[in-house]
Amino acid sequence: xxxxxxxxxxxxxxxxxxxxxxxxxxxxxxxxxxxxxxxxxxxxxxxxxxxxxxxxxxxxxxxxxxxxxxxxxxxxxxxxxxxxxxxxxxxxxxxxxxxxxxxxxxxxxxxxxxxxxxxxxxxxxxxxxxxxxxxxxxxxxxxxxx
Amino acid sequence: xxxxxxxxxxxxxxxxxxxxxxxxxxxxxxxxxxxxxxxxxxxxxxxxxxxxxxxxxxxxxxxxxxxxxxxxxxxxxxxxx
Numbered sequence: 001x002x003x004x005x006x007x008x009x010x011x012x013x014x015x016x017x018x019x020x021x022x023x024x025x026x027x028x029x030x031x032x033x034x035x036x037x038x039x040x041x042x043x044x045x046x047x048x049x050x051x052x053x054x055x056x057x058x059x060x061x062x063x064x065x066x067x068x069x070x071x072x073x074x075x076x077x078x079x080x081x082x083x084x085x086x087x088x089x090x091x092x093x094x095x096x097x098x099x100x101x102x103x104x105x106x107x108x109x110x111x112x113x114x115x116x117x118x119x120x121x122x123x124x125x126x127x128x129x130x131x132x133x134x135x136x137x138x139x140x141x142x143x144x145x146x
Numbered sequence: 147x148x149x150x151x152x153x154x155x156x157x158x159x160x161x162x163x164x165x166x167x168x169x170x171x172x173x174x175x176x177x178x179x180x181x182x183x184x185x186x187x188x189x190x191x192x193x194x195x196x197x198x199x200x201x202x203x204x205x206x207x208x209x210x211x212x213x214x215x216x217x218x219x220x221x222x223x224x225x226x227x
Contacts, residue, residue: 033227049226052155052219055203056226080226092227112227118205120219121226122156134157135225138194144157144222 002068004060004078006053006121011079016095020075025097029104031112033092035085039135040142043128049082049091052120056080063114067096070110071103078111080121147172148214152184156222161192171214177201178208180218194223 001020013032020028035047064076075097085091092115096107115121116137123135125143133143152167159165169183177199184190198221199206205221212218 050156051226052153052200052221055200055219058203116224116227118224119226120155120200120221120224122222123225124156134160134222136157136223137225138223144192 001074002061002064002076004057004064004076005080006051006056006060007079007081008083009081011081011090011093013090013093013095016077016079016093019077020095020097022075022097025075025099027099027101027104028095028097029101029108031092031094031108032090033112035087035089035091037087039125042131044087044125045128046087046126047085047091048124048126049080049085050122050124051080051082053082055120056082059119060115063111063119066114067107067110071096071098071107073098073103073107076107076111078115080115080119082121150180150212150214150216150218152180153217153219155219157192158189158220158222162187162189171212175212176208177206177210177212180212181208184220192222193220197221 078094080092094108094111096104098104126132136144149168150171200219
């Protein structure tokens with residue numbers, strides 16, 4: 001069972017665990033990313049995630065298919081949230097189940113690393129000083145060139 | 147000559163001032179040719195040296211041919227997760 005989605009609602013990581021839990025698979029790995037209150041020392045008040053949704057959904061599905069093939073994991077779910085998020089909100093969650101821990105752990109690590117490289121989702125940070133910036137991980141400053 | 151619609155997102159949409167660009171396309175044009183045309187527009191300062199382009203929802207190489215009916219998008223540096 002492999003499922004991925006780009007969602008606009010809250011993500012409940014425990015629901016992902018419940019979705020993939022089974023008596024045959026003794027290892028569940030969960031990764032959850034949450035909205036942090038600072039970036040590069042600058043206090044963050046909220047975020048807006050936006051996406052090229054059609055491609056984000058297809059890339060996410062492709063990443064899960066690659067992970068399944070690479071690690072022999074057949075049970076993976078992943079959700080990425082878009083829209084306005086508050087501090088502490090879960091922006092992404094990935095859960096993988098396997099009979100043994102190593103493939104489950106490797107799978108979630110691979111999926112989040114690939115999401116950060118190739119899923120077309122963007123993050124607009126709002127700061128306590130009133131400013132806003134598009135986050136650009138390719139820039140040394142971490143924000144888009146102005 | 148035909149025209150292709152290029153979708154823009156995030157920082158690129160703000161820099162170019164809209165959600166799409168209409169770019170004239172000669173027959174046999176590639177992603178590289180498209181980027182050359184886009185670089186002449188106001189707002190192109192936002193583009194890095196090698197911007198990522200998606201054609202029909204897949205990342206495309208500079209040599210990939212583009213047809214006017216393709217779904218083309220300029221992909222800013224992604225920041226999901």
